[in-house]
Amino acid sequence: MGLAVQVFLFVGGLLVALIASDWAVGYTRALAAHLGAPAFLVGAVLVSIGTDLPEITNSIAAHLQGQPDVNVGDSLGSTLTQSTLVLGLFPFAAGAIVLVRRQVGIISLLTLGGVGLVLVFIRDGFLSRWEGIALVAAWGGATWAVLKLVPAVLPDAPVAEVRLSVPRQVIAILLALGLVGFGATVAVRALVQLAELAGVPEFLVAFFGASLGTSAPELVVDLAALRQGAFAIAIGDALGSSLVDATLSIGAGPIVRPGALSRSLALSAGLYSFAAVAIVGGTLALRRKHDRRSGALLLALYGISYLVLFRYR
Numbered sequence: 001m002g003l004a005v006q007v008f009l010f011v012g013g014l015l016v017a018l019i020a021s022d023w024a025v026g027y028t029r030a031l032a033a034h035l036g037a038p039a040f041l042v043g044a045v046l047v048s049i050g051t052d053l054p055e056i057t058n059s060i061a062a063h064l065q066g067q068p069d070v071n072v073g074d075s076l077g078s079t080l081t082q083s084t085l086v087l088g089l090f091p092f093a094a095g096a097i098v099l100v101r102r103q104v105g106i107i108s109l110l111t112l113g114g115v116g117l118v119l120v121f122i123r124d125g126f127l128s129r130w131e132g133i134a135l136v137a138a139w140g141g142a143t144w145a146v147l148k149l150v151p152a153v154l155p156d157a158p159v160a161e162v163r164l165s166v167p168r169q170v171i172a173i174l175l176a177l178g179l180v181g182f183g184a185t186v187a188v189r190a191l192v193q194l195a196e197l198a199g200v201p202e203f204l205v206a207f208f209g210a211s212l213g214t215s216a217p218e219l220v221v222d223l224a225a226l227r228q229g230a231f232a233i234a235i236g237d238a239l240g241s242s243l244v245d246a247t248l249s250i251g252a253g254p255i256v257r258p259g260a261l262s263r264s265l266a267l268s269a270g271l272y273s274f275a276a277v278a279i280v281g282g283t284l285a286l287r288r289k290h291d292r293r294s295g296a297l298l299l300a301l302y303g304i305s306y307l308v309l310f311r312y313r
Helices: 003-035 039-051 053-064 068-094 101-121 129-149 166-197 202-213 216-227 231-256 263-287 292-311
Strands: none
Touching: 003 039, 003 166, 039 053, 039 129, 039 166, 039 216, 039 231, 053 068, 053 231, 068 101, 068 216, 068 231, 068 263, 068 292, 101 129, 101 231, 101 263, 129 231, 216 231, 263 292
């Protein structure tokens, strides 16, 4: 398709994602308030699954097509992107954010455990069905730990009442998140096509699509949450999505169909993601706040990943 069509798809997809993200956040906050559920845990457990549907779907589709590299690369890239780029943009969009050490520390440790398990499983260049089951089980155990151990004390701004029943609010949230995923996917694919038309190298286009494409729902939803003063949901989703990508997302594919992958590239991407998550979690937990200094550090970690991946390509 031509340049004008790709520009139209990019702008249109982005508008759909942005509008739907406001709906998703609004209904999620209303549901949390209605049920008396902590907004942070709603973001870390419920919203993170919704915004990670593209990665989970891609994982299954990639293995069905005999492309485990696409699953592992996309999931590890999304773990890295959400821990660095998405979180790094928060203070530039909403100013300094006060953090709770246990919230950041516990979820970061669980994410490190997930990435570490992936590194163990991919050492032989193969993901088996039992390894996929182990990763999904690890996500289940980590979710239980989050619900039991993570304090929900990060404050949120007041939310307007929504006059819908709980089932209808859940349906509204899922539909809105589906629209976010659809709009973001259309926009990112169009942007990738524009990059190819401009002669951007194929590897860079592939890495851009893997790391940014499936993380677009998290980015637009979290920025919408920050605009509405829903800091707890934004932080919870960014941290929770990294955990989902490091466990459930990678594990879903090999359960359907085991497969071989590029061992050296997967290991290098996994090791960098592990180091980045450790630095991000340690920095934010120790500082107990997220301002432009920590934001710049996170964005730098994301930028350095390009150099690392080009080196080991």
